[in-house]
Amino acid sequence: MTELNSTDSNGAGSDGTALIRLSAARLAQKLAAGEVTSVEVTQAYLDRIAAVDGGPRGVHAFLHVNTEEALAVAAEVDAIRAAGGAAAAELHELAGVPIAVKDLIVTIGQPTTAGSKILEGWHSPYDATVVKRLRDAKMPILGKTNLDEFAMGSSTEHSAYGPTRNPWDLDRIPGGSGGGSAAAVAAFEAPLALGTDTGGSIRQPGAVTGTVGVKPTYGSVSRYGAIAMASSLDQIGPVSRTVLDSALLHQVIGGHDPYDSTSLPDPLEDLVAAARLGNVDGMKIGIIKELHGEGYQAGVENRFNESLELLKQAGAEIVEVSCPNFKYALGAYYLIMPSEASSNLAKFDGVRYGLRVLPKDAPLTIERVMGATRAAGFGDEVKRRIILGTYALSAGYYDAYYGSAQKVRTLIQRDFEAAFTQADVLISPTAPTTAFKLGEKLNDPLAMYLNDVATIPANMAGVPGLSLPGGLADEDGLPVGIQLLAPARQDARLYRVGAVLESLLEAKWGGPLLAQAPALATSVAGPVESLVEAQEAK
């Protein structure tokens, strides 16, 4: 078996601009070999953030840049390496490799806003479990990335702190809700990032930015410390430039957590080995009839068919499966997600933390303070979903809405079960279109929601999904995402197939897709201020 390893995005020189284009796996090797220090790597990324993230035409992937702490962790790793001995030998494989964290995940020492005014300036007194694991692995945290407010959106335009731009075209959306993490990785502002995926918030941004994103099996990565949107759908996962990098990060953050009751007790599979030893020979890969064709952009369809052809050539058997209930997935999702969100977001009331707004006129009652706080603190999309969810859970409507949606969920799970008797892995385009223009769908929530049509079924069933770059659409030259889906707890299959497809595609392109991305203007001088802090200063 050949070892698969995605090539780096550029020749690996020793200067910062080359360093930042290395994959995380390659960086880890160089760090271990002493060819580069973590401080050099971390500084190179901080410089890149300073160069491309700020300003009116900046990517704006970051809401907070964690310069001091990131460099301190990097220096600590370098010191341990330099000292050698047992401590150096015990360093995690990714020690010293920097990472960005979606600002929905709580961190001690940095603000966590969830992209909302209601949490402006709030600092968590505790670390999310995944953040603890990053700290245990001694990965410098570069900062917190932008997102749609409380992860509600598919474009990052619903962030209270302004949208993130797509590095492929600064006038286009980077996807959402995790547009910040995807754009940071695509713009070489970070080699790795954490995202959260409730209906596609890792995979769809991955698709439209030409990066890799994985939504693990529900319960395989702890949700403790991820600010909940919809508890039964949310899942933290890796964002990266290569399939192997996602596997490496997934391995760090995954595994049982006693602080999350829905966390699976099973030990994590060896995902890195699966990514390194990719093989599809004799595998059955199922095209989901309902998740391509009508409603999908022609360029997306073309790239999807191209990937199928490559997999066939590599020895996979392509079969077609039908999941007839997927057509109800979006509707059911837009009942379950807002229902849970309406309850999860009730805690933001101005009583204990975050924003507190006092009504201008008397009387000053608790109800009116809560009302004024929530009215001022939440954006329109969040309010829309809270109202939807409150309605769907109301007495007399519960059975018709939430109850029915749960039944649809069962049907979707059955569709997956049936499909997985016919195929080892399922495949579809990740999103029906390439990145749309900023503002294009902002006033049309339904059009925005439709962007998640292919990603939502995985969340509804709890199965894992991976999106990887499938090339550029002919008509607009923008990245297309290919989605792989596997049965629950079979995340390794995604890495196994994903690594093969990635290497076949890169061979075809003559290098990583991101190498074709336009260069970003690097005219911004000086470090990027934390936008949150800048807001506070106002």
Added chain:
Amino acid sequence: MSVDATLSFEEAMEKYDPVLGFEVHVELNTKTKMFSSAPNVFGDEPNTNVNEVDLGMPGVLPVVNRTAIESSIKIGLALNCTIAETCRFARKNYFYPDTPKNFQTSQYDEPIAYDGYLDIELSDGTVFRVEIERAHMEEDAGKLTHMGGSAGRIQGADYSLVDYNRSGVPLVEIVTKPIQGAGSRAPELAKAYVAAVREIVKNLGVSDAKMERGNVRCDANVSLRPHGRERFGIRSETKNVNSLRAVEHAVRYEIQRHAAVLDSGEPVIQETRHWHEDTRSTTSGRAKSDADDYRYFPEPDLVPIVASREWVEELRATLPEPPADRRKRLQADWGYSDLEFRDVVNAGVMDEIEETIAAGAAATVARKWWMGEIVGRAKNADVDPGQLGVKPETIVELNKMVEAGKINNKMAAEVLDGVLAGEGTPAEIVEKRGLAVVSDDGPLLEAIDAALAAQPDVADKIRAGKLQAIGAIVGGVMKATRGQADAGRVKELILQRLGVEG
């Protein structure tokens, strides 16, 4: 505050048939909270026994306390309930500052225990069966203290203080089916039912069961219907009635109030009522209708609880002796008559007597003290006897002094008052107050001679053999010695003096 009209209890009973229902909240004494690892401790500095979960910080998740589940199953078993094989938690959504997440994690349509009963023995020995609808698990809310304004209510308060130490404390809520047919025994049954639940959870060791600390809290539902009518009347729910006596009084008061409302031709308003111990009456709280919409839905952050039959049987095997069996055993051990024992139970001092005996007192001595001295004092102080603060050791010490002849019973009672007033240990009080039985016969004989001289006709009667007349002389002597003489010795000496055989 307007005073509600009431009918006399007797008149209310003539016209109406009461139907009761109880929701008893039991705080479990687990080491940690229902869904977090923060300590479950009463009385600490506010907001110290909290972590990010109890404060409802962004991103937190609940984890169920296994001991709380076990305690709940034990309570269910002790209440003769069926234990659900699987059950779930739900979210009860409402905005209130004592609930940090603005929803309470509770059980809704899937309680852990259901369909049980409890046999309640009334003061005359009648056994009344109370059907249990369900016992479900939930978390307690924080404690609000409303400052300024009126009546300690949130409405009109200047500001409110929140203590989240209680937030997330595990609760089991025990809900009865409608209790019918109690008639005029309803108030007594109410008290006896809550006492029985309290006794059970204390006996199981799953709760500290101190009502004064809110470990056991009772919401009492009362409705009336004319005799012979099947349909229930409209109920009121009197919240947080937190002593056994208050439960009895609150039910009695509500029966009288409802009767007056119904007599006036008005409908009873379905509402919560607040109990006021000072006026022994209730006042209107908020209107409550069954249409309150809490938007319940299954708690997605928790997986269902699976209680395997093996686990339930293991827990059943650990259950202590049921209180009714225990009572039978204690009565036999102590040698009390049925009447004596029932009086002890009704006075609510069985546990105290058991503790006193364990501390070294004889069964008769323990009963004499609790029933003869302490119950009366508790009544005067308007508290439950156990809340008066009498330690078993105090009784043992007092009794030893009496038996040794150091003090007499009358003095002992005085010393007890001193102990309760916080003046010190019995020995210290005897010392301080100069209490001691006069044992030197010299002063006694002087007093006797004086008493005989003062009442020569009585002395003659005694000499003539009318020994019952001796009481007047003894009384005189005791008066002269300010009660410090040993009455028995005084009697002996009088007879000696008069040359009469006793």
